[in-house]
Amino acid sequence: MAIKDITLGQYFPGDTFIHRLDPRIKIIFVILFIIALFLCQNVLTYAILAAILVAEILISKVGFKAVLRGMRPILLVVAITAVLNLFYTKGEGEPLLTLWKLEIYAEGVRSACYILVRIAMLIACTFLLTYTTSPMLLTDGIESLLSPLKKLKAPVHELAMMMAIALRFIPTLIEETDKIMSAQKARGAEFDTGSLLQKAKALIPLLIPLFVSSFRRANELAIAMECRCYHGGEGRTKMRQFRLRAADISVLLFGLVMVVGIGTLGHFGF
Numbered sequence: 480m481a482i483k484d485i486t487l488g489q490y491f492p493g494d495t496f497i498h499r500l501d502p503r504i505k506i507i508f509v510i511l512f513i514i515a516l517f518l519c520q521n522v523l524t525y526a527i528l529a530a531i532l533v534a535e536i537l538i539s540k541v542g543f544k545a546v547l548r549g550m551r552p553i554l555l556v557v558a559i560t561a562v563l564n565l566f567y568t569k570g571e572g573e574p575l576l577t578l579w580k581l582e583i584y585a586e587g588v589r590s591a592c593y594i595l596v597r598i599a600m601l602i603a604c605t606f607l608l609t610y611t612t613s614p615m616l617l618t619d620g621i622e623s624l625l626s627p628l629k630k631l632k633a634p635v636h637e638l639a640m641m642m643a644i645a646l647r648f649i650p651t652l653i654e655e656t657d658k659i660m661s662a663q664k665a666r667g668a669e670f671d672t673g674s675l676l677q678k679a680k681a682l683i684p685l686l687i688p689l690f691v692s693s694f695r696r697a698n699e700l701a702i703a704m705e706c707r708c709y710h711g712g713e714g715r716t717k718m719r720q721f722r723l724r725a726a727d728i729s730v731l732l733f734g735l736v737m738v739v740g741i742g743t744l745g746h747f748g749f
Contacts, residue, residue, distance in 0.1 A: 490614065506608065511734035511737065520745035532607075549602075557598050560598065568584065614643045668681060
């Protein structure tokens with residue numbers, strides 16, 4: 480897998496129904512989708528959410544390739560999680576398979592499959608949020624949702640700005656890492672050979688210039704913001720004022736119905 484294949488934090492411009500939705504509604508819908516995922520109890524409920532996720536990808540026109548490409552870097556983590564559930568989930572009756580002291584039960588296979596699907600769908604839905612929402616709108620949406628915390632003197636604007644900047648610079652850092660890695664390989668560095676300890680040591684020539692570059696970019700960004708007289712969110716106005724439309728309210732209601740429906744189906748065992 481190439482470093483440039485990581486698409487987390489990228490924005491795919493478009494004029495689809497999902498792109499035009501209020502960013503606050505999109506954030507809330509993602510939260511509702513995650514809640515519904517954890518309420519799933521059987522194949523039917525997972526199939527319903529999978530159908531909803533597929534419909535979202537088709538409507539957004541982002542493409543399944545982009546979503547799958549973004550998920551490739553975390554496949555190892557997902558696979559390890561599924562394997563742990565496979566071996567450590569005990570069930571009733573005789574085990575399906577015994578490997579040394581490890582036993583695999585039907586319940587373990589079911590749990591591993593559910594965990595695999597749940598994590599994959601959770602990540603895909605989250606990626607879809609960043610793919611269809613520009614960093615600026617995402618910042619404004621987060622700040623608007625967290626605005627009640629301003630009464631508690633919480634630095635809501637600064638928190639939202641930091642989150643958006645961190646998300647925005649992920650593609651930049653990935654591109655920088657790819658350039659540094661290519662330069663190191665041209666000088667004879669090897670990142671894919673040797674033992675685990677040797678591979679870890681080989682990353683040092685990669686991490687040091689990456690950290691230096693990151694701090695330099697952060698310093699340049701801070702200077703640029705100061706030159707533009709940025710002093711936090713106090714007294715700032717916004718170019719775009721959020722107003723909920725009928726489409727936004729419909730999506731919000733659909734999200735609430737989705738959570739209630741999935742929870743009801745899971746409760747009654749359907």
